[in-house]
Amino acid sequence: MVSEAIIRHIESGSLREGDRLPSEGDLAVSHGVSVGTVQKALVQLVHSGLITREQGRGTFVSGSRVAPADVRYLRFRDADGNDLPSYVHARSVKRLKRKGPWSEFLGGDGFVRIERVISVGGRFDLYSEFWLREEDFAELGGVDRAALEKNLRELVAQRLSLPTLRVDQWIQFGKLPAAAANELNIDPNEPGFIMELRGYTLRNRPLYYQSIYSGPFSERLVITRENAQ
Structure with missing residues (x-):
C-alpha cells in the first residue's frame, strides 16, 4: 500500500525528480502502518531505483524517469484482476567472454549482458539478464540508460x-544464481521463479537470450506467448 501510493504520486506528477518524501514517521501515520513497514517499502523502492535515500538528508524521488515498462509477455495482476504496472531500472551493461546457456544459444565468443531490475507495482522485484552478441550490441551505437529501461526487443x-519473430519460453522453479539471489535479497538456498526466453529473428537466427528471476510472489501471473513482434 505504501509503495503503490508513492508510485502513484510520482506517476501523477505530484512528486517529481528531486522532491523529498515525508519522513518515515509521517508516512507511517498517514497510512496507518508501523515505521518498520514503511522502512521495508522504502527499501524496496530504493532497490528498484525509484527513490534514493541520503544519510542525514532524507528520501528523494530519483532521477530515473518513472513510467510503466512495456513487458508484454510477463504480466502480474492483483487480487481484483487489475494489471500491475512494471518499472525498469537498468543496473549494468558488461562485455563478457563467459560461457553459459546464452553462448550455447547465440553462438560466438563475446557477449554483452544487460542487467535490469523490474519493480512489479512496487510489491516485489524481478531480476533480468538480457544477452546479445557483442557485435550486435556494438551495432546499436550509443545506448543510454533511458533506452535500456525501455523495451529492449523494440530497440534492437x-x-x-532485426525484429523478434519468435520467442521460446520456459519456466521452472529452482535454485537461483548467486547474482540473482543477491540482487533480490532472498535466501540463495530457497527455490525461486526462473523464466528463460530465446528470441529469434529473420531466417530463424538466434537474436537474444534472456533470463528472469524472482522470489515467491502471491500475485497472479499472466504469460503471453508471442510468435511475432
Missing part, C-alpha cells in the same frame, strides 16, 4: 532492423 528491431 528499430536500430538493427
